[in-house]
Amino acid sequence: MNASTTPETHPSGTDKRGDTNMVAALVFIALVVAAIGSLGAPLITSVAEDYDVSLSTAQWTLTITLLTGAVATPLLGRLGAAHRRRKVVLSTLTVVALGSVATVVPAPFVVLLLGRAAQGIGLGLTALMMATARQHLRDRAEGTIAMLSVASTVGIGVGYPIASLLVQVWGVRAAYLLGVVVAVAALITAVVALPADSTAAPAKESVDWWGASLLSVGLVAVLVVTSQSSWWSSRPMVVVSVLLGGAAVLAVWVAVERKVAHPLVDLTALRHPAVAGANLIMFVSGIAMYLLFTLITRFVQTPPAVGYGYGLNEVEAGLVLVPFSALGFVAGRVVPKARHKVSPFGLLIANGVVIALACVLFATVRDMGVAWPIAIMGLLGFGVGGFSAVMPQVILAVTPSEETAAAMSVNQVVRSVGFSIGSAASGVILAAHTMTGTFSPTNSGYSTAAWTACALALLTIVLAAAINASRTNRHPSP
Incomplete structure (x- = not known):
């Protein structure tokens, strides 16, 4: 039965069981597309070996997914209006499922790239899940949107350990098969759980x-x-x-x-101080978050013979991400509950402090046992999860309901660009600390990169504090 047409309803128009089912479905779909999008990360080396291409060429199995996701996100945000959102979601998930099949079939490397590109389109669905929650889950919309934002961020670590295990045991195509299974599961979930499209279409509309x-x-x-x-x-x-x-x-x-x-994007709405400030903070913090994230994953896999590192294999390195995802979800549940006592920008400040602390710890105590990088990854996950959970509150508080998908799609793109720059910054800093003729950077390179991430995290704190003070002065308490 459709979640929006169940017999016993409360003010939101759905019964409690229907709400719970829809929340679970929306979060599951967001998790799936995030996990599929990041599936290329642990498989790059195996792809290079299986397809006989260079590591830089194999890197495109991740890059092309990020590119198509960034391009598709604002377009899906505009196409996914209430009167055709279900159609857009189902069509997109169908493309993702077909792309997932293309990554598994024995075929040339270009087919794998095309499949990964198709999978990347799914990264634009998170904003549509948020718009669905806001429209159909009035009393539970805020918490659901927070969880969706968290899922789209910390979901990058969900499939990593499983994919790493599969590639070690059965090979790279077995790992990509995981994408087929979850993509089909997400499509079936969407067919069953998503509400019907609104019948009230605009009189005149163009893309x-x-x-x-x-x-x-x-x-x-x-x-x-x-x-x-x-x-x-x-x-x-x-x-x-x-x-x-x-x-x-x-x-x-x-x-x-x-x-x-x-x-495509209502730039007038983006000029609102809260929205503009939130997107700026998301951009800077995204660089800091992903810079530290990539540092930790690379550091723990470095062989101790270099003079540092722990020599973890792909599966063990994947398990290091489990605390990141677990504490990210914890933060997504806990942090939004403080909104009645602390302003959204105040919560951004608090989570910025958590991220800065993780950077400081990695810069100073990463060589004192493998438990430390794991604990730091968990701390980073909590900060990222809290940050992601609060961000929609800031933007949607001043955004009309019908513009939810478009507004959040822009924020998703800003986050993706920030993550991409953070990853690149990590590589550039470590490359600058790699001596000619050697493969690994010096240990001091990791310190430099960690302090750089810390400086960016502190900048987000300053930005959030300045915007919070400005809003407090503009709207003083009675």
């Missing part, structure tokens, strides 16, 4: 395809160079040129969006 094209080109230019960290040292002029070109295209996109009748 800003020109704006979508410009945004896609600009984002691809930025994300390509930030995701390929090796280019920063080997091809610096290419990096600068592409970044400048991407920035120019995005500037043209802004000009276009301000003139069209039905823009």
Whole structure:
């Protein structure tokens, strides 16, 4: 039975059991697309060996997923209006499932890339899950949206240990088979649990395809160079040129969006101080979060013969991510409950402090036993989870309900760009501390990178404090 048409209803229009089922379905779908999107990370080395390509080429199995996700997210946010959201979600999950099948079949490397690109489109679904929760789960919408935001972030660690185990036992295609199973499960879940589309369609509607094209080109230019960290040292002029070109295209996109009748992204809404501030904080904190995340995963796999590191294999390194995901979900449940006592920007400050503390600990005590990096990863997960849970509160508090998907899709893109830059920054800093003729960076390189992440985390604290103070002065307590 459709969750939105059950017999006994409360003010939101659904019964409690229907609400619970819908919450579980929405969070499950968000988890699946996040896990599939990150599935390439633990498989890069195995892909290079199985397909006889270089590591830099195999890296594209992750890069292309991030690229298509960044491009698809704002477009799905605009297409997924209430009168066709279910259709868009089901169509997207079908594409993800077909892409997952393409990653498993014996075929040339280009087919694997196409499959990974199709899987990346699913990363744009989280914003639609949030819009569905806001429309159909009135009394539980806020908590559900917080969990969806957390799922889309900490979900990157869910499939890592399982995929690593599968690739060690049965090979890379067995690991990608995991994506097929969960993608099909998500599609079935969506068919059963998602409410029917609204029958009230706008009288006249058009999609800003020109704006979508410009945004896609600009984002691809930025994300390509930030995701390929090796280019920063080997091809610096290419990096600068592409970044400048991407920035120019995005500037043209802004000009276009301000003139069209039905823009892909409502830039007027983004100018609201709370929304603009939240997106700026998300961007800076995203760099800090992913910088430290990649540092820890790389450090624990470094062989002790180098003079540091713990030599963990892929499965063991995947298990290090379990505390990250577990404490991220804990934070997603706990932190939003403090909103009645602390302002959203105050909660961002608190979680910024947690992330900064994780950076300081990694910079100072990472060599004192493998338990320390694991504990630091858990602390980072709590900070990231809390950050992700609060962010929708800040944005949706000043966003009309019908603009939920579009507003949150922009925030998802900002987060993705921040994560990508954080990953690239990690590679660049460590490469700068790698001596000629050696494979591993010096231990001091990790300290430099960790303190850089800490400085960025402190910057997010300052930004959140400044915005919080400004809002308090503008709306003083009676």
